[in-house]
Amino acid sequence: MKIKVWFWVYLLGIVTACTSIQLEPPPPSPTPIRVVITPLIFPLIQDSHHDCAAQNPGIAVSLEILPQSSLPADQTADITILMGEDFITKGIFAYQLGWEDIFLVSNPGVSIDLANLEKVRWEFLDSQRNLSIWTYPEGHILRTIVEEIILENGHFSPNAMIASNPGEMVDTILQDPEAIGYIPGSWLKEGIHIIPLDPTIQARMRQPILALTHQEPDTLLSAYLSCLQSSWDQRTK
Missing domain, CATH: 3.40.190.10 (Periplasmic binding protein-like II)
Structure with a gap:
């Protein structure tokens, strides 16, 4: 009797050992x-x-x-x-x-009327007033766009000050009551004044992302x- 029991235990062990265990494949790693x-x-x-x-x-x-x-x-x-x-x-x-829309902007305290595009253009080209004209380094895409559209392929005055990025320009315009510049719409903050442009010109300032x-x-x-x-x-x- 004991021999039969051990025989079946032995046989069950062989069957179990030969039966492959089905494991779930690991999930693929993200690409x-x-x-x-x-x-x-x-x-x-x-x-x-x-x-x-x-x-x-x-x-x-x-x-x-x-x-x-x-x-x-x-x-x-x-x-x-x-x-x-x-x-x-x-x-x-x-x-x-x-x-993305690019806007000409200023501090609300600017001392001259900027509703006329010609005035804005001449301030950018050759400011003779106590205004703080801000632009970006040469070759910067925002500067290229504004020089082409607003300055009609002209160039900013050598007296213009340089902001390395829109964040720096935003901070400067908020702090300086005579500051004028331009930034993408996504960088606008409360306290920054948008200079109104003719709708056809503002439409050209809209850029694809x-x-x-x-x-x-x-x-x-x-x-x-x-x-x-x-x-x-x-x-x-």
């Missing part, structure tokens, strides 16, 4: 996605980026901020998000996320880009 943006549009994209990254668990998005001047040399980003159309070249896929890729996006990238577009549409309604 790393490198997204590069410019400092100009960080206020526009930060919330949408976090929301869309969370809604697409199949990707692991790293967000980097680089100056626009360094972007043409950067070929390693999966997506580059910037203002304007200067970097759309052959072999680049471009997807518009939305628009584009997402650029070096190859046609796959399903994961497309889902992330579509989410950014939808988020932008919802925010601007």
Whole structure:
């Protein structure tokens, strides 16, 4: 009797040892996605980026901020998000996320009437008053746009002071009662006065925000880009 019992125990052990255990395969690792943006549009994209990254668990998005001047040399980003159309070249896929308006702005205490565009233009070109004229470094996309549209391809007065970024210009305009400059709409703060322009001119100051890729996006990238577009549409309604 004992022999039979041990025989069945032994047989059961053999069967168990030969039976493969079915394990669930591990979930796939998220695909790393490198997204590069410019400092100009960080206020526009930060919330949408976090929301869309969370809604697409199949990707692991790293967000980097680089100056626009360094972007043409950067070929390693999966997506580059910037203002304007200067970097759309052959072999680049471009997807518009939305628009950004650029405004001429001043401190509310400025001592002259800036409702006339000619006055503003001449102050930018050759200010002879005690105004604080502010611009950006040469080659900065905002300066290029304003010199083309507002100054009619002219150049800022050599007396103009230089702000390195819109945040610095905002702080200066808030503090200096005679300050005049220009910033993207997403950088506006309470206490900054928008200088009114003719609607046709202000319309030209509206710039596209584009997402650029070096190859046609796959399903994961497309889902992330579509989410950014939808988020932008919802925010601007």
